Structures are given as structure tokens and as C-alpha cells.
Amino acid sequence: MQRIIKLQNIGLILFSVFFMMGCSDDDTTYKATDINIEEAKLLDFPLMGIKPTGIEIVQPEIVDNKEVTYGDIKITLPSTITSLENIAAAITSKELNLSKFSVSPGNTVNLSFEDGKVHVFTISAATGDKEALLHYNVSIIKEVSPVSETLKITGFTFEKSKNPSLPNDITITKIVEDDDGIDKIYILVPLGTDFTDLVPTITYDGATLYYSQDPSTTVNVLYPSTATSFDFKYPKTFDLTVVDKNDDKQKKTSIIVDVVNPVRIETELITIPDVKKGERLLYFPGITKWINQGNHKIYYNYRKGTTYEDEDLIVIDNTYYYNIFTVDRDIPIDGLIPGESDNVNVLVWPLSEGTYKSTAVFYTQIYENSFGYNDSYDLFEPVKVKVTSNIIK
Template structure:
């Protein structure tokens, strides 16, 4: 090899050696801390499932980190259904490597979210100073949740019922314990067309259904025209959000004074007697059922405003008594619009002169039979009607 060739080989060898040394120095001089730190990427909560309820929605904003230091905590907002009444909740799982990261509060630990956001901390197992945080807040969303299933209000609004002079509210909304049906009672003015009324119903329930006897339908928000005339039925059914509880209501519509008397009644003259013998006047007059349900025969609950022909006549003596009667035997009662009969009995008092009394009737409504009669107000017997009075006069003559 000549001198020139030897110089070329030496030069090439030197250049190669320099490159190797330079590469070695560059590799050894690069510090470890300048390498990408995966902690900040891997220490993230990409989801926040709950043990107690499946959430409706979730929003996650990850923490902000500058030069290896958290400058702003992350935020997680979880929307849960209103059916989850308890806010004692816990993280179901965290998709993190348990050998590298700790989560506090730990997975499965219940925390109270009713007081606001709960802070969750993620830290490195080999470097406790390396931490990030998430402030987790839980809110309600979706459809409102109703635990109850009940009707709270019932009315015939004037705006929906042009035949009414004013809005009519229910007089009673009754919930009968230990029975499958409850009742709503509405008193409307005499002359109301029972067959064309549109109710407005308020309720503490998720859904409200109605039926007139052929299956339940969802009750329209603006109501619908209903035929309430006897013997038609109108039922409401309120249901809670879980569909596990419901209440049925039978709506009763009538007037305040269903019994119409043509008062007073004056009997034919009666001969005096021994105070024991009686004179009967059967069907001496009629009365009319002006209401919306059958009315049975009944007797007065008392007699008042008695007038006698002489002073100091025994005040408790009922010389004149009466009862109303259903002339149609075998029927449930005098039907709406029909007439009943009035019977009067007069004791043959030894004292001649004018006797007068006012018979007081207190009709009540039996929910079990849907009949107006007189039963003491009791379980599912309601005193929703007015007091009815009938004045009767008779003259005893020698």
C-alpha cells in the first residue's frame, strides 16, 4: 500500500471513530427526566361507572398539567335518573393499572354526593407526589320521578265547560284504606248536563289513565269530554314512575239537592181521636229526583218547627209524620228525572186544630251501591248533599 492509500484509510477510520464517539456522547448526555412521562396520560379517568345506578350521561374534563405539575383539577359531571333517591354512591371500577396507580376514595367506597362534588385523587404508587384530581359531581336528569300515585285535584274549569257559570272543584277526594277503589265527589249546579263535562285533573304521579269501562287510556293533558250521567262510570288511575304502585278513583258527579219537594203539603182534615189511632195518606204528593243517581225511600232524621193548636202541647209529640217512597217496587230506587211518592201519617189527637211540622231529610251517598239514601256517614258513605226539608200541615176536627 502506498503512502497516499494509507492516508486515505487512516482518514476514513478517524471519521468513523468520531461518529461513534459523538453518538455515544449524545446518548449518554440525554437525561431520563426529559423522556416522555406516561403518568400524565395514563392517570386519567375515562369513565366513572357507579355501583348503585346506571347513569344517563357523563361529562369528563381531564386535569391540566404544566411542566409535570397539575395546575387545574379535572371535572366529572354524572347525570343519574330521579328514581335513584339516595346519593350515597361509589365508583364501580377504574380502568387503571393497580400496580402503578392508587385511587382515593377507593373503588367501591360510598361517598355522599348530596352535598356537592366529591374529589377523587389519582397518585403514582412509586411516586406519591405525582398526583392528579377529579372533582366529581352528581346531578339528576331525565323524566321527573314520582314515588306517589295519587290524584291531588279535580275540577270542571269554566274555560273547558262553557255550560258552567264558574269553575267547579271536587268537594272530596277520598282514599279508602283497604279498598282497591277510591272516590272523587263533585257537586255541580242543578241543570248541568252530566253527559258533557271536561275534567281537569292534577296528580302526584308519573302517569294518569282513564276509562269509561272499556280499557284504560292515557288521560289527555287538556282533558276530554266525558259522559258522567248515571249509570255511566268514569275511572281514573294514577301510576308511579316505577309502575309498581297505582290508585284507582271512581268519579261521582251530582247536585247539592237531589230531592225536590213541592212544599208545603196540606192533608185533608182528620177527625180527632184517642191519640193512638192514625189516619194514613198514601201517595198524598210526589217528589222528584233532580240528581244523577237513584234515590231510595227514606224517613226523616228529625221533625222541627212544630206548631200545635194549644199552648204547652207536649213538644216531643209527633202528630204528623212522613216518609218518601219508591213506587216502582223491585228497582234500585227512583231514577234521575223520575218521581217518587210521599206518604203521611196523622195521629188522631183529642185536640182539634192546626198541626204543622217540618220533616228534615239528610240524604247520603253510598259508594258501594252508588245510591242516595240515608245511612249514617261511615266507611264509604258520604254526606255530600244538602239537608232537604218538607213542611206538612193537617187540621184535626171534632
Template sequence: MKVIIEAARISFFFLCIINLTCCSSDDGPSVGTTSVDIKDALLSDFPLTEADYLDIDIVQPKFNDNAEEIEHGSIKITISYADRLGSLSLRSVNFDLSKFNIIPGIGSKVLSVGSPFTYEINSTRDGDKIIHYDVEVVIEEDPTGGKLELTSFKFEKSRNPTLSSDIQALKFTEYPTLGNSRAVFILVPVGTDFSTLIPTITYEGATLEYSKDNGPFIDYPTEGKAIDFKYPNRINIRVTNFYGNESQTFQVIVDVPQPIQLEEIKFVTPDITIGDSYQGFGIMKWINQGNHPIPPLSPNSYINIKTPTGGSEYKLFSASLTKGGSGDINPGQEGKINVLSVQAPAITGEHRSTAVFDFNFDFTRHMVTGFSTSLNFVEDIYEPLEFEISGTVVE
């Protein structure tokens, strides 16, 4: 009987324990479960697989008192211009992937410059625990502001000892009808060695380069570098923007103020009999002392026309500059001066006039021209040249 009573007591004891256990389970979580804190999945970084970012700005999601997301987080990633092409993906996360999912997943190429994309992070144990990040990839800003200009171009005496002073560019010109080509004009003294000039250049842009005769562009150093501007070389200066996708090229025209040197600035013809004319071909020489070819030229005008006392104003003489054959006169070459007269009138005495050669620069052909500046590719950069002619008409 005693054994039966003890067994009953033991059974009652175990029933009480089981009952207490069941009651306690109603007030708390089941054995083997833990709560989920979604804040453990907050991102502290967003590395990319395809590129290293230059900067990153992370704003975390906002939560209410129940730790529920009420506002998305945001991530702004700045990359270099060189890495702008193609799709980008997330490389890794800073949370435990056994506890949280990220959608799209690591390695999914869903990002591109200028197209924001929303990532979702959720708990693997509690699908109601969710946060989001709006991710945007942008390109670094151009610190130069995107401008592409040469702000100054000069030859400094300190870098060019043969010069007596600093020489600034004469003008900067743009040619809209020639594909927006641009040019810099600068004039140096006669006798300057065009082949060893060192320009000082200031500019707006990211890089400065130069090329010769349409060859490859080479970086132009801040400390300067000797460039061979001597004919027939054509020198281009290029300014490129920060991203390397836009540039502006400037052709540099280096010459002298007066490229024509006459053997003499005055000429007196032999006496001319009334009714006769004078034909003076090649009566003197002239030299191209500049840096560009010069074609045959005729005067643009005649001034100081003088006739003998009592006679009406009558231009007896004309002049021209030629090569002495066909073709242009290149730098360093000689040409011929021609003086002609019309049939001498019955006005005896001395006749005098001054031929004015007011020539310009033709940008399209890179040479001196007699064309007017009314053409938008012709520049007035030279000093006019005067040549005085006189002769006496006799009976």
C-alpha cells in the first residue's frame, strides 16, 4: 500500500511541473525562438563590384516606436567619369546573410549612372521585418565648371630671352562658319626665331595639350616648353574638360607685323616721253620676312597722287609684287617689284603716287592675302605697306 501511495505522489508532482511549464509558455516565446532586430541589417557601406567609388553618402531609414520603417534610407555613390559606362552591382554587405536577404542580390547589375534603384532588406525569420535603400550613382563634378577657353597666350621675355619684352596675343577669333574653328594670333618682332618660342598659356579646362601638323597631342607642361612655330608647321593647342569627352582646339598663328621687306621704299622711273609708257618688270626685289606664304599682290589703294602744277590729278603709275614667275613667295624667299605706267599724258613734269598694300591673313589657307576682311575668315593683323613711285613726263 505504501508503494502505491508514493507512486501517486510522484505522478502528481510531475503533472504539476508539466502544468507550470505549459502556463509559462503562454506568457513568453517558445523555447528555441529569438526576436529579430531589423536594425542589425542597416548598411554601413555599399561597395561596388565594377568600380571603387570616390565618395558615398548614406542616410539610414527612419523607424517608428515599434521599430517599423516609416521612411526609406538613401545612398548616393560618386564614381569617376572613367567608370561611368556599363551596369554596376553591389559587391558585399556588412550583415549576416543567414539572417537577412537583400534584393536585388549581391552581384546583380541593376545600377547605372543617373538611374536610382531601390534595394530591399528583409529578415529570413520574420518576413514583416523590412527596410529599403534608394541607391543612386552619380559622376564626380567637373571642378573647372565645364568651360573650355584659352584666357591668355603670350611669349614672356623671361622664357624667351631674345625678346625685348613680353608679347601678348593680338586677338582670339572664332569662325562659326568653319565648324567653330578657333585661332590665336600673335605677332613677334622681325628676325625672331620662330622655331624655339616658349609660350605661356592660361586656360579654363582640365588639361592643356599641343600638336604639330595634325600629329598626336602632347601634354603642355606648366613650366612651358619650346615649340617650333616656324613655317610650314601648324601648331594646335587643345583644352579638354575634366571628363575627357569634350575639347576645344585653337590654331596658333605666329607672324611678324610687317612680313614684306622692300629693297627700297621709293622708286624713280626714267623720264617718260609724252605718249609713251614705262614697263618696269622686276625693277627691285622684296623679301618675305614673315612666317607664312605671300601670293602676288596688287595695291589696295593709291594715295598722295601728285601731278605737275597746272595739271589735273592723274595717276600715272601702278605697282605689283610678284614672285618673278608663278606661285607664292614662301618665308625667306625673294620676289619682284613691278612698276608700270599708262601712256604718258601731255602733262609734263613730275608725277608721283604712293601704292598702299593693305594685306590680311587668310585663315582657311594659312597665308597672307589681298582679300578684304569682309570675308569672315580674313583677319586684319598686318601693318600696311607703302611704296612711293615718281617719274617725269617730258616732251
């Protein structure tokens, strides 16, 4: 009987020992049902040797301590990064409690994020059954390289829809760029246009656009965001200034609005009275008038001088060739303003008998104090004066 009791006691002792050992194991192993998976969320996502310019983390959706929706991590790298190949995570205990959780792929795995590839990173329990708890879709992109602002006026148009008096849309005729000074835009409208009431449509490359119509001041006014009519009639000026996003760089552009034919000749066909052969040079001042019908002052210093067509030349001794006529224009030294006129003069050299003719071609260059000498001489239609004279005995 005593032997049976002893065996029973030994059995109870062994059972107790195994029971206690089982309890000890349960105390050191985390089961999914015992873990608060909110603690498994990633707080950041550093990369090995790369500093992102931005990171956006959308945490997984958790309901009743279970993941319902994967999280999303979107990382932006500097535009100077040449490749999205061989990128590894660098997750530490600052981002995740590594005594409780592990992340896969680990920090030693290099991945490619080229062509928009997305990789799933899984957070699991660090011990026990290591059940997957949370997931993150991780994507990496490069930021777009900053595009420098050219600070240019990229478009200037008088649209017919905003200017009913115009026959069609009128666009830029010529752009003159000056790296160190003021750019110029020439836009030519039909003769008879009302310069006092024109609505421009402007596009530009920059952050802000200002305008000024007073060359004597540096004060600029913010260009209106709605369609606005402006007065372009002489002596008004119209200058635009484009400013960059940092408000520390700017570029000024002068807008010159005129007509393609700013000069008109009062009488284009001129007949000089008969002159006698051998007389001294004869000067006929004011034989006709030329009129400035444009919108800017016309300057006296032409970059392209008068040329001649259909001219009859006198040949002396089969060697010397002379033009019978020289035609010129009077012009004030400070320029001829719109609406004014001045003389056209003819000089005759009567070297030989006969009927002679020549066509003088005048070119126009406009001038304005705000932009001085300019490159307008090739923009405007030239005008012609046809001269005929008889040289008699």
C-alpha cells in the first residue's frame, strides 16, 4: 500500500514540474492574439545611405487588432539621384521595436524601384510563430528636376475676340533679346487702328508679371488677371517686367505697337521742271512731303540709307557713271513725331541731254527715349518716290 502511495506522489511531482515548465514557455513567447499590432506600425522608413526629400506614410487600417488594408509608404528622392536600383531599407529601433517585431525584406536586401516598382514590406512578430501582422506597399520616386524660369514674355497677341475692330488676331512681329538690358517686342497692327483701346493677351515664363506706362519711374503695377484695355498711343509707353518665384530676379520687356507702313509720301510721282545741260547742281527743296502716319517718333539716323531703282545713269568717257538725281528727306534732329510731316528734296546734276528718271526708296527706323536706337529698320514697308526730269540744251 505504501509503495502505491509513493508512486502516486512521484507522479504528482512530475506532473507539477512539466506544468510549470509549460507555463514558463508561454511567458516568453508572443502570440498574435496577445500582441497589440498598433505597436507594429512603422514610424518612418529610412534608406541606406540616401536622404529622402519627402516621405508620406499611410498606416494600415486595423479593425479588432487585425489588419484590414495594407499601408502605403511613398518616398521621394532628390533629382540628383541617378538610379533607383539597389536601394535598401535602414530600419532601426527608432522606427520599429525590433525586440518584438521584424521586417522583411530586411536591411541587407537591395531592391529596384525603377519603372514605378512597388515592394511589399511585412512586419511580423519577432518570436513565436512569427505570424505576419502588418504590410506596407513601398514605392520610391525621384523629384522632378526644377525648371529654371527664363523670365521671358512668351506670347503677346491682340486677339480679335477681345479687339473687335481688328480684322484678325495680331501676333508678335519681332523679338529683340538683350541679355544685359531690355528686351523688345514689336507688334504691328493695321493702319487706322485705335491705339488708345487695345486689349492684349500675354503669356510669360516666370512667377509674377508687372507693367508700367511711365518710363520716368521704376514703380511697377501688378498686371491684371482679367482682360484689360490699355492705351498704346504715342507718347505712351508699355513695359512689362517678369519676376521669378523668389522675387529676386526680373526681366523687363518694352512693347512697341505700330503699323507696318508708318510713312506716307504726299506725292509719289514727281516731275522736275526742265533744266539746261551743263548748269550747276540744281536743288529743289520741298518738292513733296513725307508724313509720319505711325505711332512712334521716326529718327534721322537710319541704319539703312536711301537706295535707288530704275535709275538712268550718265556715262562720261565710257568710264564714269553718274546718277542724275539725289533724293532726301528733311527730319528734325530729335525725330519726327506721329502726325507731323517734312520736306522731300531733289538734287539734279544736268550733265547730259535727255529724259531721265529714278526711283528713291526710303526706309524707316523708329525711335523712343525708353529704348533708344533699335532694330526696327527691317520691319516696316519702305516708301518710294519716282522722279522724272528733262535735261535740255
